[in-house]
Amino acid sequence: MSTVPVGRSDEDGASAVRPPNMRDVARRAGVSHQTVSRVLNDASAVRSDTRDRVLSAIEELGYRRNSAARALVTRRSRTFGVITMPATLYGPASTLHAIELAAQEAGYFVRVATISGFERHALTEALRWLEEGPVEGLVVLAPLLGTAAKLGELWEEMPVVFVEGATSTGLASVSVDQVAGARAVTEHLLEQGAGAPVWHVTGPADWVEAQQRVVGWRSALADAGVRAPDPLPGTWSPSSGYAAGLDLARRGDVRSVFVANDRMALGLLRAFAEAGVRVPEDILVAGYDDVPEAAFYSPPLTSVRQDFAGVGRHSIGSLVDQVEGAGTAGRGAAVLPPTLVVRQSSLAPVPRRARRSGAGWAPDEGVTPGRPRPPAGHDLATPS
Amino acid sequence: MSTVPVGRSDEDGASAVRPPNMRDVARRAGVSHQTVSRVLNDASAVRSDTRDRVLSAIEELGYRRNSAARALVTRRSRTFGVITMPATLYGPASTLHAIELAAQEAGYFVRVATISGFERHALTEALRWLEEGPVEGLVVLAPLLGTAAKLGELWEEMPVVFVEGATSTGLASVSVDQVAGARAVTEHLLEQGAGAPVWHVTGPADWVEAQQRVVGWRSALADAGVRAPDPLPGTWSPSSGYAAGLDLARRGDVRSVFVANDRMALGLLRAFAEAGVRVPEDILVAGYDDVPEAAFYSPPLTSVRQDFAGVGRHSIGSLVDQVEGAGTAGRGAAVLPPTLVVRQSSLAPVPRRARRSGAGWAPDEGVTPGRPRPPAGHDLATPS
DNA sequence: CGGCCTAGTGTGAGCGCTCACAGATTGGCT
DNA sequence: AGCCAATCTGTGAGCGCTCACACTAGGCCG
Numbered sequence: 084m085s086t087v088p089v090g091r092s093d094e095d096g097a098s099a100v101r102p103p104n105m106r107d108v109a110r111r112a113g114v115s116h117q118t119v120s121r122v123l124n125d126a127s128a129v130r131s132d133t134r135d136r137v138l139s140a141i142e143e144l145g146y147r148r149n150s151a152a153r154a155l156v157t158r159r160s161r162t163f164g165v166i167t168m169p170a171t172l173y174g175p176a177s178t179l180h181a182i183e184l185a186a187q188e189a190g191y192f193v194r195v196a197t198i199s200g201f202e203r204h205a206l207t208e209a210l211r212w213l214e215e216g217p218v219e220g221l222v223v224l225a226p227l228l229g230t231a232a233k234l235g236e237l238w239e240e241m242p243v244v245f246v247e248g249a250t251s252t253g254l255a256s257v258s259v260d261q262v263a264g265a266r267a268v269t270e271h272l273l274e275q276g277a278g279a280p281v282w283h284v285t286g287p288a289d290w291v292e293a294q295q296r297v298v299g300w301r302s303a304l305a306d307a308g309v310r311a312p313d314p315l316p317g318t319w320s321p322s323s324g325y326a327a328g329l330d331l332a333r334r335g336d337v338r339s340v341f342v343a344n345d346r347m348a349l350g351l352l353r354a355f356a357e358a359g360v361r362v363p364e365d366i367l368v369a370g371y372d373d374v375p376e377a378a379f380y381s382p383p384l385t386s387v388r389q390d391f392a393g394v395g396r397h398s399i400g401s402l403v404d405q406v407e408g409a410g411t412a413g414r415g416a417a418v419l420p421p422t423l424v425v426r427q428s429s430l431a432p433v434p435r436r437a438r439r440s441g442a443g444w445a446p447d448e449g450v451t452p453g454r455p456r457p458p459a460g461h462d463l464a465t466p467s
Numbered sequence: 468m469s470t471v472p473v474g475r476s477d478e479d480g481a482s483a484v485r486p487p488n489m490r491d492v493a494r495r496a497g498v499s500h501q502t503v504s505r506v507l508n509d510a511s512a513v514r515s516d517t518r519d520r521v522l523s524a525i526e527e528l529g530y531r532r533n534s535a536a537r538a539l540v541t542r543r544s545r546t547f548g549v550i551t552m553p554a555t556l557y558g559p560a561s562t563l564h565a566i567e568l569a570a571q572e573a574g575y576f577v578r579v580a581t582i583s584g585f586e587r588h589a590l591t592e593a594l595r596w597l598e599e600g601p602v603e604g605l606v607v608l609a610p611l612l613g614t615a616a617k618l619g620e621l622w623e624e625m626p627v628v629f630v631e632g633a634t635s636t637g638l639a640s641v642s643v644d645q646v647a648g649a650r651a652v653t654e655h656l657l658e659q660g661a662g663a664p665v666w667h668v669t670g671p672a673d674w675v676e677a678q679q680r681v682v683g684w685r686s687a688l689a690d691a692g693v694r695a696p697d698p699l700p701g702t703w704s705p706s707s708g709y710a711a712g713l714d715l716a717r718r719g720d721v722r723s724v725f726v727a728n729d730r731m732a733l734g735l736l737r738a739f740a741e742a743g744v745r746v747p748e749d750i751l752v753a754g755y756d757d758v759p760e761a762a763f764y765s766p767p768l769t770s771v772r773q774d775f776a777g778v779g780r781h782s783i784g785s786l787v788d789q790v791e792g793a794g795t796a797g798r799g800a801a802v803l804p805p806t807l808v809v810r811q812s813s814l815a816p817v818p819r820r821a822r823r824s825g826a827g828w829a830p831d832e833g834v835t836p837g838r839p840r841p842p843a844g845h846d847l848a849t850p851s
Numbered sequence: 852c853g854g855c856c857t858a859g860t861g862t863g864a865g866c867g868c869t870c871a872c873a874g875a876t877t878g879g880c881t
Numbered sequence: 882a883g884c885c886a887a888t889c890t891g892t893g894a895g896c897g898c899t900c901a902c903a904c905t906a907g908g909c910c911g
Contacts, residue, residue, distance in 0.1 A: 101542075104867055115891045120869065128889060150599050151544065152867035154535035156896045158485075169568065171759075176560050183579050184553065192600070194576050195567050215534050216576070321763040346760060353763045375555075376730060379705040379737045381765045488897055499861045504899065512859060536897035540866050854911085861904070866897105874891070881884085 103144040112140035123148060162192040163402055164213035166206070167224040169197050172319065173346075173374050174292075174389070175224055178246060181395025182222055189399050194218060206230075220402035222246055228289050242405035244398050248291040255405065257397040257417045261292050264387040264421035265299025265341070268369045271385070271423060272339040273307050275367055275431045279338035280304070283314040284327040284351065286343040290319075296343050296371065317343060321350035328354025331366070339367035339429070345374045345386055352380055352428075368428045378426060385429035388422040487528040496524035507532060546576040547786055548597035550590070551608040553581050556703065557730075557758050558676075558773070559608060562630060565779025566606055573783050578602055590614075604786035606630055612673050626789035628782050632675040639789065641781040641801045645676050648771040648805035649683025649725070652753045655769070655807060656723040657691050659751055659815045663722035664688070667698040668711040668735065670727040674703075680727050680755065701727060705734035712738025715750070723751035723813070729758045729770055736764055736812075752812045762810060769813035772806040 109116040114137060121129050122137045129137075140146075154160045163186055167179055179195070186193045194216050196209040213221070220242035223230065230248060245256040272281045283300045286293025297314060304311045315330060317323040324347030331337045332355055342348035348370035355362055362368050362382055370377060373388035397417045405414070493500040498521060505513050506521045513521075524530070538544045547570055551563055563579070570577045578600050580593040597605070604626035607614065614632060629640040656665045667684045670677025681698060688695045699714060701707040708731030715721045716739055726732035732754030739746055746752050746766055754761060757772035781801045789798070 101866095106867080116868080117870095117892080118890060121890085124869085130889065133889085147595075147598050147601070149539070149867050150601065151535050151538035152896090153869075155533070155539055155867080155898085156869045158896080160535065169564070171557075171561055171564060173555075176564070177555055180553070180555060180560070180581075184581055187581060187596070192578050194578075195571075197564075197568055197571060211531075212571070214531055217531070217534065321760055325763060349760055350763045353765060353767075356765050376705055376733055376760070379709060379734045381737060381740050383737075485896095490897080500898080501862080501900095502860060505860085508899085514859065517859085533897050536866090537899075539868085539897080540899045542866080852911105854909105856909080857907090859904105859906085862902085864900090864902105866899090868896085870894090870896100872892085872894105874889105876889070877887085879884100879886090881882105 102149075103146045104149065105146075108137065108140045108144055108146050111144060112136045160192075160217055160219055161190065162194050162216055162218050163220045163222060163399070164216065164218035165193055165195045165222045165224065166209050166213070167195060167197055168226070169199060174247075174344075174372055174391070175226065177391040178224060178394050181392045182246075182398055183395075184392070185395040185399040189403050191219075191399065191403070219406050220244070222398050222402065224248075226290050226292055228291055228294065242402055244401045244405075246394060246398050253414070255401045255414050255416070257394050257401065257419070259389040259394065259419045259421050261295035261421075262299035262302070264371065264389070264423070265296040266303045267421070267423045268341055268371065268385070268387055269300045269303035270307075271425065272341055272367055272369055272429060273303065273309065275363075275429055276339040277431070278307065278309065280309050280312050282312050282331060282337055282340045284317045284324060284340065284342040284347055285314045286317055286319050286347075288316070293343055300341055317347045319344055319346060321346050321353075323347055324350030325354045327351055329358065331355075332358035332360045337366055340369070342368065342370050345370035345372045345377050345380075345384060348377075348384055348386075349380055352382075352384070356381070362428050363430055364432055367431065373422075373424050377424075380428070382428045383426035385426045386424050388424050390419050390421075393419050486533075487530045488533065489530075492521065492524045492528055492530050495528060496520045544576075544601055544603055545574065546578050546600055546602050547604045547606060547783070548600065548602035549577055549579045549606045549608065550593050550597070551579060551581055552610070553583060557756055558631075558728075558775070559610065561775040562608060562778050565776045566630075566782055567779075568776070569779040569783040573787050575603075575783070575787070603790050604628070606782050606786065608632075610674050610676055612675055612678065626786055628785045628789075630778060630782050637798070639785045639798050639800070641778050641785065641803070643773040643778065643803045643805050645679035645805075646683035646686070648755065648773070648807070649680040650687045651805070651807045652725055652755065652769070652771055653684045653687035654691075655809065656725055656751055656753055656813060657687065657693065659747075659813055660723040661815070662691065662693065664693050664696050666696050666715060666721055666724045668701045668708060668724065668726040668731055669698045670701055670703050670731075672700070677727055684725055701731045703728055703730060705730050705737070707731055708734030709738045711735055713742065715739075716742035716744045721750055724753070726752065726754050729754035729756045729761050729764075729768060732761075732768055732770075732812075733764055736766075736768070740765070746812050747814055748816055751815065757806075757808050761808075764812070766812045767810035769810045770808050772808050774803050774805075777803050 105116045105119050109119045112119070112133075114133060118129065118133065119137050119141075122134050122141075150161075165179065165182060167175065183193050194213060196212050198205040198209045222244055224246050225248040227248065230245075243254055245254060247258050248256075269281050273279075281300065281304060283297065285297055288294070300314075301311050315327040317327055324342060327342075327347070328351035331340060331351070340351065342351055348368060352362060352368065355366065355368075360366055369385040369387075371387045373386040377384040377386045397419070401414075401417070489500045489503045493503045496503070496517075498517060502513060502517065503521050503525075506518050506525075534545075549563065549566060551559060567577050578597060580596050582589040582593045606628055608630050609632045611632065614629075627638055629638060629642075631642045632640075653665050657663075665684065665688060667681065669681055672678070684698075685695050699711040701711055708726060711726075711731070712735035715724060715735070724735065726735055732752060736746060736752060739750065739752075744750055753769040753771075755771045757770040761768040761770045781803070785798075785801070
């Protein structure tokens with residue numbers, strides 16, 4: 084490792100404390116700066132002993148390539164921008180983290196612009212901020228309806244990928260199949276509830292994911308010939324689930340509820356507990372997201388797991404294809420299948436045939452520390 | 468807003484699709500490139516009508532300054548690096564988000580390097596990755612013991628701030644006062660439990676925060692003249708809390724438990740529920756972190772809230788001071804006070820005087836949707 | 852009325868790198 | 882020996898910006 088301090092004090096005695104540059108390395112290795120550049124980039128067309136000399140000069144000087152200079156001449160920043168909301172929500176936060184990880188693996192940097200809302204003005208400002216970078220591509224974590232349309236004409240020629248939310252536009256997008264997930268969980272509740280109507284607590288109406296979960300829920304009920312009750316509005320927050328829970332507990336005719344995310348389901352379970360409604364004996368409950376804590380709710384919550392890491396990888400993969408590949412590479416719409424994870428909250432206790440396909444009564448690993456996520460669940464094939 | 472496509476096709480008919488540069492703007496405004504630069508930077512020493520002409524030329528051309536060129540000559544990237552773990556944990560994720568937000572407000576970009584562990588090799592590699600940037604300063608989210616020491620000599624002259632974990636080194640650090648938080652929650656449990664010993668489920672032993680919570684817990688017990696029971700080891704995960712809960716439920720003599728984070732407390736509550744232990748009637752429970760869901764656990768969980776946004780702001784503030792200020796600016800150790808949030812899980816039901824200082828039986832806002840975080844809680848003065 | 856200050860502007864160099872191309876060296880064939 | 886191709890290496894320009902400095906014009910003083 085480097086033992087020589089930065090800067091050079093040999094040769095011409097330039098006393099500057101500036102870091103060593105390519106020319107310094109070249110001089111030390113007895114080659115030209117261009118050969119150093121070749122070693123760093125091509126690796127080809129350089130005789131191996133020359134390369135070795137250059138590499139050891141780099142090591143000795145503690146040389147690090149100046150990426151600003153590199154970016155200047157190549158017009159490539161190796162940076163992707165991410166536009167996101169100030170969400171500490173489990174889903175978006177996990178996706179963002181996965182994106183950062185995937186980008187790092189692909190050798191790109193990520194620059195995050197957080198916006199407070201999806202109004203046009205905020206979007207424009209975020210783009211400005213990112214373009215200062217500048218960025219080579221854009222990931223838009225745009226879970227609200229209409230974001231894609233609003234942004235549509237803002238970039239020209241800038242590679243972009245919409246995550247969790249874009250549809251219909253010709254642009255690249257990556258998402259988890261929310262309709263399939265909602266269908267699966269609804270069908271499961273129908274089966275466990277012996278065909279009784281499945282109620283639904285929605286997410287905010289302007290979220291694409293919330294809307295698609297409604298669609299999946301409706302279609303499963305329609306296919307079963309069961310009339311859909313009016314959905315109860317929620318806001319993703321536990322308190323909105325709590326409110327919905329109080330509503331549902333007051334009615335006497337509810338047999339099962341599909342809640343659009345786990346946090347709301349937690350609030351709903353709390354309301355049921357206070358109202359003396361037993362889960363799953365009186366009412367079956369299922370959530371969505373499969374947060375790591377879901378297996379430890381009371382009772383352990385049936386949920387739908389999403390592959391956030393996969394979403395991150397696909398997003399970055401699409402951008403890399405668009406930037407490095409030619410033509411229409413990476414332009415498609417990737418749709419990832421979700422996984423139903425069955426736990427106690429949705430299993431009708433009486434007909435004990437309910438234990439199916441590895442689903443257990445969590446906490447299923449018992450006292451074993453670690454991630455409480457059993458490999459249980461069926462993979463759902465992507466329908467579209 | 469810009470209606471002219473990028474590049475220029477007027478003047479000398481250069482057909483290039485390159486974006487407009489400073490010289491293009493200068494030509495259009497009838498000034499020199501240097502005057503354009505002055506408008507963009509100093510703003511001083513330019514006559515106002517000249518400035519206006521330059522600004523409108525910028526607008527018309529859709530000019531955006533090339534930050535690579537700027538960074539090259541100024542040797543300033545306006546970028547901070549963040550070294551973090553692949554944590555989807557609530558605390559680190561919130562802190563990271565707060566850091567990004569604070570940096571954006573201060574006009575800096577953030578580059579995140581995620582490492583899988585705090586071994587020396589991984590750290591070195593992360594530094595390499597960030598230095599490629601290069602970055603002007605470093606935020607080290609280093610919650611593991613000894614990270615600071617391991618990194619100690621790796622940078623020379625690079626501004627750095629340790630978040631949640633560093634101590635004793637002379638370097639800048641920002642953290643929440645874990646000892647004070649643990650003391651407060653332990654004292655509260657002692658009072659509610661009428662002086663009965665408070666048990667403790669710890670976090671992983673190599674986490675600074677876990678260790679300091681143990682310290683706070685011990686000192687509160689010592690001050691009260693109560694012997695500290697052996698702490699139960701945990702891993703931050705709900706399942707480890709579940710395991711600890713089974714252990715504690717088996718003993719008959721436990722009156723109260725302070726669990727080192729909310730996720731473990733959730734697992735512990737689950738174990739108690741299965742074992743037929745009632746909370747708070749049989750055992751009082753409190754957690755740490757005050758995750759947004761804590762108010763909806765069964766029962767609602769007493770916890771300690773940390774000001775993550777404040778941590779983010781302080782971290783970035785310290786780096787900005789170090790970079791822009793002179794000398795020893797921003798070098799101190801900032802310690803932020805936590806807030807105890809009392810909920811049902813820790814309130815002894817019999818002596819009803821327990822309702823104090825705004826603490827309520829959550830979900831205290833009832834059915835109102837929104838953040839389930841009451842303004843309740845006492846602020847703890849920073850002791851150190 | 853010439854010298855000097857100040858405000859406003861222009862000129863040229865160069866940051867560290869990559870690109871396009873030119874030059875040097877080698878080896879294999881006639 | 883001579884020549885061509887293949888392989889390796891060097892040269893110089895220039896990316897878009899900021900910095901240091903030179904220059905001009907006008908106002909004020911001696």
